[in-house]
Amino acid sequence: MEPRGIINLYRPYLNLPDYAIPVSLQEGSTPLIPVPRLAAEIAPGFELYVKYEGMNPTGSFKDRGMTVAISEALGRGARTVICASTGNTAASAAAYAARAGQRAIVLIPEGKVAAGKLAGAVAYGAQVVQIQGSFDQALSLVVALTEKHPLALVNSLNPYRLEGQKTAAFEICDVLGGAPDLLCLPVGNAGNITAYWMGFQQYHQEKGTGLPRLLGVQAEGAAPLVLGHPVNFPETVASAIRIGRPARGEQALQAAEESGGEIIAVSDAEILSMQRSLAGEGLWVEPASAAGLAGLVKQVREGRIDLRGMRVVAVCTGHGLKDPDTITRAMDPPQSLPAEISALESLALQEQS
């Protein structure tokens, strides 16, 4: 059988101590899907691919970092892991801790976590605690607690998370035969953009295949890296990036700048519109995952970027099933018909407008 999972596939390229005990759910190797029709709607003459990270075992890219962080924690004998989370880190930590036979405690901001993420954390058997405060407050608590006690912190402050997450850059380069010209992705706590930059730089050093420009995208209501100061009450429909004090903010800004790119913000309306456009290609992603491409569209519309001849990768970080409420809240109930073929006939033969 072919080896699977990012530790199996990339261990020589990961800074992972020998004592680590691999804990894997065969994460990674996610599809890189060309979306030529969507590309043509955005601008002429460029190639666009979606890195569909929702195809990871728990439905988000967090699994890449978690397999490495949990493997290290298990190897050093940690019996309990803990994290603060807007949802996906919680689900991922819960799953990998279950696989490792560890206890997982996850802190989430009260009332603010999407249904599919909370359900995941519970299903995998984590102890889920709602904190009466924001994600940022939950993270501060977890950091303070793990400084005092031997619990393993598995937020992206944990360097092993970034080691794992950088493998997405390796995969993109492996499939394309080199780096794309531009990579766009959502930015919340800013670990992922930092990890991608590490990955692209490492790949470039090994193989000399070039570096992409990075376009990091925040939501307007949670855009500390665009505003230049923390946001105390971040608000956005994109709950995965509803973060006001990004732990890796400095590194993210540096990565964007070194790459010749930038970090910008888009509105919730732009995010939801791009979520619909992606679904129109058969790719249902959670709102945060649409932010990267929404940012690209905004750059094009404002004449700030010329995509002609470029190869662009948009990272779609999490699956739409994580956050069904965003869709169901806004929809009319499905049309109801009597159980008669005549009624169905007139519907099916009607031209769709």
Ligand SMILES: *Cc1c(COP(=O)(O)O)cnc(C)c1O
């Ligand atoms: C965690 C997450 C993000 C943000 O990633 P950061 O590393 O915090 O910047 C974006 N989208 C989804 C779906 C996520 O789960």
